Amino acid sequence: MTRLRPPFPSRAVAVAVSLAAAGLVRAETTFFQARIAPILDRHCVSCHGPEKQKAKLRLDSFDAVMRGAESGVMVKPGDPRGSELFRRITLPASDEEVMPTDGKPLLSRDEIRNIELWIAGGASSSKVVSDFPGAPPLRRFKAAEPAWAPDWRSRAAEIAALEERFHVRLVPRSQVPTDGLVLRTASSPGRCDDAVLAGLAPIASLIVEAELARTPITDVGVAALAGWENLRSMDLTRTSVTAAGLAALAGSKSLEVVNLTDTSVDDAGVAPLRALPALRRLWVHGTKVSPGASGGG
Ligand code: HEC
Structure with a gap:
């Protein structure tokens, strides 16, 4: 990787760190840690991190980001x-290459602006927040953001047992324990049926995303999902x-994203979804939903 900046911290950091060492003030966190890592963590690491490495790209540490992809x-x-990376996050939503996918x-505009300023400022690992006076504060400030789901940590053993029993992930x-769990079935979609969804009921309130593509679930299973009170996607x-x-999903207050690609639903079928209060995206590619009525993507 090419370094455009000297690899030692700026004087401001050095001062902050030495004061911290003396116990006088807390070391100022770097801009990367305070602003960029949380954005990547929230939007990208589920596909570019320890679990999955799409395009052989990881975005879960400074070094990984700078290393790049295959x-x-x-x-x-x-x-x-x-x-x-910047090109991908600034593409229009309808572009196939936009990140995140799916x-x-x-x-948000402010998140994009923070990433832009960070790259423009040399993609530094050591610059601190005060080095970027023009960076808009991020609205989704972790401490203030309402929980998406109850903290899952006290249920870890139960969660592990359900994974084992039902062959799902x-x-x-x-890393925020109140950001909820993603139900993953892609490694063996054939095993996730209506009975599995029913079996997950005890921890359903922890699940915020359900990846059920190509599973044998039926309308019975979808109706069960209506009871998953924190399911967003x-x-x-x-x-x-x-x-x-x-x-059956008509009463959902949490659903934001529904992907119906390559299903047999039609305009009448998606009508109840369009009325959902939180819905932001409906994917209807390869369905009978008429193009004019789609608005998806
Ligand atoms: C749901 C999964 C998913 C999420 C979330 C996701 N990506 Fe990706 N990403 C992919 C896939 C799949 C590819 C490979 C296909 C492609 O290049 O479009 C990819 C490719 C990329 C590439 C191109 C790699 C190359 O070799 O050219 C970049 C850059 C990238 N992602 C950045 C991001 C960023 C930044 C985020 C978060 C804002 C993000 N991705 C979130 C799935 C995801």
Whole structure:
């Protein structure tokens, strides 16, 4: 990797650190740790981290970000526009290459601005927050943000037992324990059926995303999901879901993203979803939903 800046910390950091060592003030956290890592953690690490490494890219540490992907460097210090990572997060939602993929919520303008300033400022690991006076504070300040789900940590043993029993994965969405769990079935989708969804009921309130593409679940299972009170996103790609199952979701206050790609649903079938108060994205590619009515993607 090319370094455009000397690899030693700025004088400001050195002072902060020595005062901290003397017990006088807390060391000022770096801009990367305070602003960039939380953004990547929340939006990217589920696919580019310890669990999955899409495009052989990890974004869960400074070194990993700078190492880049199989295809090369993703961040060019000093050059946001020339950085593939920046290009991907600034594409329109309808672009196939936009990150994050799969209908996950895109980065906010302020999040994008923080990443832009960080890259423009040399993609530094040592610059501190006060080095970026123009960086907008992030609205989703961790401490103040309402929990997405109850803290899962006290239920860890129960969660592990359910994973083992049902051959699914229940993966924390981020390092924040109240960000909930992602139900993953992709390693063996054929095993996740309606009975499995029923069996997960005791911990359903912890699950915020359900990845159910290509599973044999039916409308019965989809109706069960209606009771998962904190579920924000469900992927029903290539399942046998019909209008009857979707109708059961009509009361959901939490659902933001529903992916119905390659299912047989039609305009009438998705009508109840369009009325959901929290819905942000509906994916209807490869369905009978008429293009004019779609608004998805
Ligand atoms: C749901 C999974 C998922 C999430 C979340 C996700 N990505 Fe990706 N990412 C992929 C996949 C799959 C690819 C490979 C296909 C492609 O290049 O579009 C990829 C590719 C990339 C690439 C291109 C790698 C290359 O070799 O050119 C970059 C850069 C990238 N992602 C950045 C991000 C960033 C930044 C975030 C968070 C804002 C993010 N991704 C979130 C799945 C994801």
